[in-house]
Amino acid sequence: MRANFLKHVAQTSPAPMGLEIAGGEGVYLIDANGKRYLDLIAGIGVSALGHNHPAVVEAVQRQAGTYMHTLVYGEFVLSTQVELATLLCAQLPESLDNVYFTNSGTEAVEGAMKLAKRITGRTGFVSATRSYHGSTQGAASLMWPKDFTRPFHPLLPGVTHLDFNCDHCLGRITTDTAAVILETVQAEWGIRKPRPEWIHAVRRRCDETGALLILDEIQAGMGRTGTLFAFEQYGIVPDILLLAKGFGGGMPLGAFVASRKLMETLTVDPVLGHITTFGGHPVSCAAGLAVLRELIDRPEHIRSVPEKEALVHRLLVHPKIRHLRSAGLWMAVELDDFDEVRRVIAGCLERGLITDWFLWNERSLRIAPPLTISEAELEWACGVILEALAT
Template identity: 85%
Template sequence: MQRANFLKHIAQTSPAPMGLEIAGGEGVYLIDTAGKRYLDLIAGIGVSALGHNHPAVVEAVQRQAGTYMHTLVYGEFVLGPQVELATLLCAHLPASLDNVYFTNSGTEATEGAMKLAKRVTGRAGIVSATYAYHGSTQGAASLMWPKDFTRAFHPLLPGVDHLEFNDDAGLKLITPQTAAVVLETVQAEWGIRRPRKEWLQAVRRRCDEVGALLILDEIQAGMGRTGTLFAFEQYGVVPDILLLAKGFGGGMPLGAFVAGREIMRALTENPVLGHITTFGGHPVSCAAGLATLQTLTRDAELIASVGEKEALFRRLLVHPKIRDIRSAGLWMAVELGDFDEIRRVIARCLERGLITDWFLFNERSLRIAPPLTITHEEIEWACGVLLEAMGD
């Protein structure tokens, strides 16, 4: 009955949904209604950084839900979970990123940051990268190229140019008419593409030269995923605006765009209420986000072990069908032959109790982005299943 009502009443975005009936979650595992356990190698597309039902997050959510939930999240009330999370977050960021605007999602963080950049610079032009994904609302979707996923919804936002990631020639697109350059610190849906350090630093310099703001999207790359709390720490670059979501909420809907106080003040006048939200920064979501960030920063081993776990995956995943493995910490793309092969491996893994997926702009690669809490033994088991599925 549940499956029938799911197909009847829940809006479908693909013709063949996985259709797993989830009854529970525990650590790196999801459990279906028949009691079958699935090791989750995608963590809800990077959301469950601490795994499913992490005790600290569950306790924080329950405590806050029993205290108060929705009030008025922006502009008037001082809400403890918001203030505590923003304070702790800014303590782990460069001094120039000291002001947080909470949203419900990564897409909304992108939208808010684009508005802020236009307001601060008085310009309309935006530059983003090819094969980048920053969200599905109309403004965020305007940053997407190729247009396969957006053409049916045109016209979208005008004035958006696209440079090639890691290509110096694209710097010429950043001009005095550019309000902001929006980049993923590590490209996700391309199938994990890291920037050249020199290139990202050149983008930073070019933004400074023409007065454009640099917006770095760490919606998937943040919260320890790449081996540091934030991926930009590895490249000697500090953005003007930082985008966070997914793992930031510890399983609850939460995003943010973070900037300097003087930049963010532009939303307070001409017009007043320049950007508002009903639920962004909901107290329960912020409580979950606070528990997540506290856990990540108190338990140093969680992030410190990312590199050795990445190396273990790479050491074990050796098979004639694997053409390439690209990784950035506990986040990798395992490239096989074509989409038919990817679908076959995903289906075989699911039968064996392992959840993996593909990428929006790369149908040749398997997505691996497990909870950071995954153990060496669980990695070994998961790799064994992957290799078996490739060999079937």
């Protein structure tokens, strides 16, 4: 199996982790030899309720046995799409009342960029340095530094970058800017939260220049930071909200959400201004609906996040830990260098704990477990990390 994996499955790195997964249960993944691994990264924040959550599995099985793909998205009335969009909008401010479903986060970014250009008639975008919004060409154009994109240039022109939490950078948002695209909490730079006054200033600058504000909550959403959506903690409302990863609970699902007035511009001049064959797939929407209902019906999943966050801060204390940044159950454990990070990742894996690093911060370990992780499981995971640091 491993030989065929390496031969026939396209690789994204020269040294893949190569775990052969045979099953999943709650916060655990199980390999082909029956070894259990506590998944401390939840598929990069995807498995918000853990692996094989009964409500999600039942919803997927029920919908798969009813019907699956029907027609290009947006033509037929499909109950799981409608129910998920309705429930989602009920949790959001009034101005975010219309949902366009996609297959992934990067597709949500692409759709939002097209929507911003269509609405404003402008072509410029402003994004943050060391942000990550996806790997398709439009989304990749937002990336800086260019290490990951340079071999694929030219990409989309007209993209300007600012530094997260930089006040004097706000002048880069001008009347040529179609939209500012920001992660509400920067993910791949190692969990960097905005200063409240700064993100408010971004909102004001967008209003002054007529630019739209797009908040990317592909990783920050679905309870990860201690509220259903991270922007709720800052008292602002984006013009367009991006969701994916935990939104589908393990199934491929993303969305960009805006007002109906804005979204209607994609239906005329030209008609079918943005279309997708599999976006909003009924089975994926069934999974997303089950996740959202679970988070609403069992608010302890999100309410317990601050306590679990505090627990990790109390436990993860070691001379080799330079800093521990967090936004709810989403943390970056900063060490000296990438060699130390790799050594700890390998030590954790050997002991049955899955961790990872960050795209723009190789000095930090990623912690983003399922929200369902217990305090006892967190204590064990922290103990493993400390053991790996000590050896």
